[in-house]
Amino acid sequence: MARILATLSRLCSPSDEQMMLRLKTDDDHQAFARLLHRWEEPIRRLCTRMTGDLDRGDDLKQETFLRLFQGRKAYQATSRFSTYLWRIALNLCYDELRRQQRRRQFLRDDLDPQAEDSVVLPAADGPGPDLRAVQSEEGELVRRALLKLPENYRAVIVLRHYHDLKLAEIAEVLGIPKGTVNSRMAEALARLSRILAPQLGDAPSSAAQSNHLIQEKFVL
C-alpha cells in the first residue's frame, strides 16, 4: 500500500527535470530535498559498488549531491536529470579510485618491496575492513571480482546489471558511442567469467583457454 501511494505520489509530483529547474532558478530547497530523497539510495549503491566500500559509497553520495547543489546554476536541461546525476557520481567514483591508486603506488614506492605483503594497504581490491558491504561469502567473492575489473569495465557492468540502464543510456552517461559500450561490456563479461570461473563450476584453465580461443576468433 505504501509503495502504491509512493508511486502515485511520484506520478503526481513534478519530474526530476522540473525540480532541478526549480532548484536552478528559485533555489527551491524543497525541490532539492525531494531529489535527494529520490536519488540518494541509487547513488549510494552505485558508489558502493564502484568502490567496494560502504562508507566510501556513503561519502561519495554526499559529495555527489553537494556537487549537484553547487553546480545547480550550470545545469542544462538538454539531457535527462538521471543521466546528469549518474555522470557526476561516476566521475567522483573515478576520482576516488584514482586517489586510492595513487596512495597504493606511493606506499609501494615508499616501503621495502620485500615487506609489501605484510603491510595492510587500503586496497580497493582486497576484502578491506568493510565486510559490512557484503552479506555473504558469495557476495564477497563477487565484490572482489568486480574490484579486479578496470573501472571503466566495472562501470558498464554496474550500471547495466544493478541499475538496469539500457546500453544506450550507459553510452550517454559515459559520453561514449554505443559500440564502445558493447565492446567494453563484452570484455568486462569475459574477464568477469574468468575471475568467477571457480564459482561458475568451470575449471579456470579451460575457461581461460576458451576465452582466449574465442578472443582469437573474434580478432580474426
Added chain:
Amino acid sequence: MNHPPREDWVPYLFGETETEVRRQLREHLKSCPDCRAEIDRWKRALGRLDDWKLPRAARTRETLSPVFRWAFAGAVLLMLGLGYMVGRLTTPVADPAQLRAAIEPELRQEFRAEFARMMRQELATTAAATLAASGEQTKTWLTDYARDIDARLEAERTERISDCLSLKKDVDTLAINADAGFRHTQEGLALLAQYPQSPSTPSNNDPVHH
C-alpha cells in the same frame, strides 16, 4: 566458421537487439558450441552478480507531495460525493400504496405475533394474581359459609331440643291424661262392677259395645 563480432552478443544478451539480428544470432548459437559455451558463461557470471547484496540504508519516509495530498483528499471527497449521488439517483421512488401493500402483511403478522405474546404474558400474570386473590376470597367465603352452617346447625339443634322438650312435655301430658283416663275408666269399671247384672239389659253388659 564465421563468428559474429563479440560486442554483438552484448545487446543480444540483454534483449536489446532488433528482431532480425536476434534471429541470426540465435541461428548461429544453435550451430556453434564455442559461442554457445561463451554466452552461457557470461550469463552465469551475470547471475552470480546478484550474490552481492547491499544492506539497505535507513531512510526517512517520503512525504507525499502537496499536490498529491490535495489530489488524494479531493479524490476521496469526490468519491464520497459520487457515492452519495449514485445512491440517491439509483434508489427507486417509494410509492406509499405499494410500500404499504409490501409491508402491511408482514407488519400485521408481526403485530399479531407481538400482541399474542403480550396477551399470553398478561394472561399468565393476571391468572396468577387472580388465582392468588381468588384463593384468599374463597377461603374467606368458605370460612363464612362454614360459620353460617355451624350457626344454622346450632339453631336447628336448639330447635330440635326445644321440639323434643315440647314433645316430651306433650307426651308427659298425654301420659298423665291417659293415666287419668285409665284411672277414671278403672273407677268407672269398678263402679260398674258394683252394679248387679241385669238380663234385660244384656247389651249394656257387652263391653264391646260399651
